Amino acid sequence: MSQKALIVGAGLAGTCMAHQLLDQGVEIELIDTGINHSSAIAVGLVNPMVFRRMNQSWRLDEFLPEAKAFYLQIEQRLACSFFHPIVIRRFFSSEQERRLWLEKSQLLDYANYLEKITPQDEQNTDAINTYGSGRVKNAFWINALEWVAQNSAYFKAKEQLILGEFDTQKWHPQTRKYDGKSYDFVVFCMGYHQKEEPTFAYLPLQQTKGQTLLIESLQINNQESLNRKCFVLPYGNGRFRVGATYEWNNSTLNSTPEAKMQLEQNLAALGTYHYHILEQNAGVRPTVLDRRPLLGEHPKWRGVYILNGLGTKGYMMAPTLARELAEHILNNKPLHPDTAISRFTD
Ligand SMILES: Cc1cc2nc3c(=O)[nH]c(=O)nc-3n(C[C@H](O)[C@H](O)[C@H](O)COP(=O)(O)OP(=O)(O)OC[C@H]3O[C@@H](n4cnc5c(N)ncnc54)[C@H](O)[C@@H]3O)c2cc1C
Helix, strand or coil, rough: CEEEEEEECCCCHHHHHHHHHHHHEEEEEEECCCCEEEECCCCCCCCCEEECEEECCCCCHHHHHHHHHHHHHHHHHCCCCCCEEEEEEEEECCHHHHHHHHHHHHHHHHCCCCCCCCCCHCCCCCCCCCCCEEEEEEEEEEHHHHHHHHHHHHHHHHEEEEEEECCCHHHHHCCCCCEEEECCCCEECCCHHHHHHHCCCCCEEEEEEEEEEEEEEECCCCCEEECCCCEEEEEEEEEEEEECEEEEECCCCCCCCHHHHHHHHHEEEEHCCCEEEEEEEEEEEEECCCCEEEEEECCCCHHHHHHHHEEEEEHHHHHHHHHHHHHHHHCCCCCCCCHHHHHHHH
């Protein structure tokens, strides 16, 4: 007989968990408020690089190919489209950064991600960008709003999604019973709201607000995602997402004039463009001080798990992390030590 799981939260973490468990023959039920302020607000950009240190993103060679294959598979399953390949053009901030890129782009490890700088890139300078630019390949973006909406509709149609608030009064972690029903296991995927639910409240999850602009412009390059101080992602029909702010320990959801000003200043550092603002959006990322996700079983209650702390690179990491947690639950496969929540109790 197949195992039965309850997944609390149907954002990116919960939906990836649901698909990975379904692939392993587990019966699932999701519960979600139907209101999402993170996965649906995200820009959904998957950038192989961390430009601050000009390094590859953590576990890139594992996460990136699996994420790409996963999203393409789920597009088939849901009969819709949200996966978009994109080239990222990084404008260098200094001669030192340009030299670092040149060095790294000679290394075999970076061959899949950094293009060699071409004479055209060298000439791609203006009064603002005097150090030239380089191109990152194998990046993509997921239409995040579409991901959340299409998954909700899919699981709702299959009667696997309960819309409503998870009620802690109806939850018995000792017996894994919720609202009178028993589950073989329960996975908490509540994003930044996890702090407010007692089961895993002991974990050092942080709430990091982020704001973005949606702008319209006829002057910005719509073939590449531009990057320096901020990113600009072509969103179709002459629209662009500009992001994002980092506001630590802040879970408010209002758009602020300060963030708008900061984003416009950052955009001005990239180029002089005519544009007008269509929207300003605010959301909250679930982050962890050591910048590593939170996976594993509750130290006290058997069969009670968490997948959280997806931080700023959720769209790249979530498919692999959900599979790894599913394999841990079902086959006792050890978790990657950097992701295991036992790092906070052992
Ligand atoms: C402005 C911004 C830009 C971003 N840009 C990117 C980007 O470009 N690339 C990238 O990879 N990542 C990006 N991120 C980060 C990414 O969005 C997060 O890592 C990821 O979405 C977190 O997913 P989650 O499922 O853990 O949380 P959430 O999306 O918050 O999902 C949690 C779900 O749990 C539900 N829930 C919570 N409490 C309850 C309850 N009591 N009862 C029932 N349901 C409940 C909520 O309704 C919600 O749907 C961005 C985030 C922000 C805010």
